[in-house]
Amino acid sequence: MKQRKICMLGTSSVGKTSLVRRFVQSVFSEKYHTTLGVKVDKKIVKSDGDPVCLMLWDIEGEDRFYRIKQNYLRGLAGYLLVADGTRPVSLDAAIRLKSNMASAFRDTPHFLVLNKSDLHDQWCLQAADIKKIASAGFTVISTSAKTGENVEQVFTKLVELIN
């Protein structure tokens, strides 16, 4: 069976682990439990009728406590840059992460995931933020790990791009 490595990237507290848990185990917890280090989960999905084993690398959020090691990205087939729509700083972090990624990964399939769409009324992205997203060349998908909105779809679309 084909294996594909997908990395979850973004600053801390944006919901990377929650997205993986929703996708892999169909569960969600309101409690915030910060990830330290890396957790690798597997999920088998179908792509063009063939099973593909996704290796989901949930990497600790990059912030002032933690810097992502570039060697964690080795063998990367695709990645999700996760930001929290209620926190504009998380969008800046996602843009910065993308620009800091080694040139080898610049063309690797990826999406900008604006998570927490269930809190849409609390989103505070301004016109300037939307402009930043556009100029960074992102394809954006909004998700909610809480309700499950678009979670399956974002991974499925990424797999379609990878294969």
Added chain:
Amino acid sequence: MNESFLAGLLESNDIVVLKKSMRPYFLRLTPAPDWYFDLITKEEGGEGCLDIDLAPPFLQNFFVDALQLPRESEGAQISSGVWIQESQEEGECYFEAKSTVHGGTLVLIIKKLGPDFVRRHQQIQVARERELVNEKLERLVRQRTLEVRQREEEIILRLLAASGAKDDETSAHVRRIGLYCAEVAKSLGWSHEEIDNIRLAAPMHDIGKIGIPDHILLKPGRLTEDEWAIMRTHPELGAEMLGNTNIPVLQMASSISLYHHERYDGSGYPLGIGGEQIPLAARIVAIADVYDALVHERVYKQAVPEKTVLDMMQAQVGKHFDPVVFQTFLSCIDQIRRICSANQDDRHNHLLMA
């Protein structure tokens, strides 16, 4: 390998030490704790053998780096960083692997992280929660500041509407002056706050005219000497109206009002000061005001072509205008033109919205 790590190894039951053998194996040198078989489902190549290709994905990734450690780099050490492995009995467990060269042999140490790490985890959990709260508070403060600023804008807008009703200054003119000045201030490297202040303060430069009697302000013909003398009091009138405040935008507006008819060579009024004695904000406004007045039609004059306007103004550099500020103005002339064409008189009340 540092001493504290070695000491930790000797004291801890939570480590497994392996050495590199024929590819694809590592050979275990220490007894295997129970948790080890949660990581390594079985020792395929015989007891004590860890097949690299069957190791957990995180560890496999680390092997790539570990195997690159030069055998002659005795004592050199690399760490995998922390990874999480799900255990049926204990839930999430944390591990870290280190690789080193000992006696020319590559050694791998896998450590299950214990109470020290749990404490560190708790500390970071608390710190990140605190950061989230701080971030939220900062957002709220920014939001409130924005609301206060919007209220200031609204008040200024109404003040300008009241003063503008007396003479022929259009709402678009005052809006453009603010935006031109903001553009020049930006090019001069002002802070965001100062740029925002001049955007709001500059349009108030002529507010003192509200204190000039109508028969002078609105007189269609030439003014007499006495009438000019009265007319020339408007900078001070404006400065008084706007002064005596702790609000930065009004302080700047008061200063602009007082000095915007001063000239760089000292031949202006009301004080006759020159050069850098004139506050920079007022020197910027002087240029923006003249440019906009000349390139637009007024009831008493035709619009002057922009090229002629810039030539006329260039001739006044060092006399009326500050040379550096005028150069800066020219350097952002494209943005100035965009502002100009996007802000023609619309008779709406959105005077100052950028």
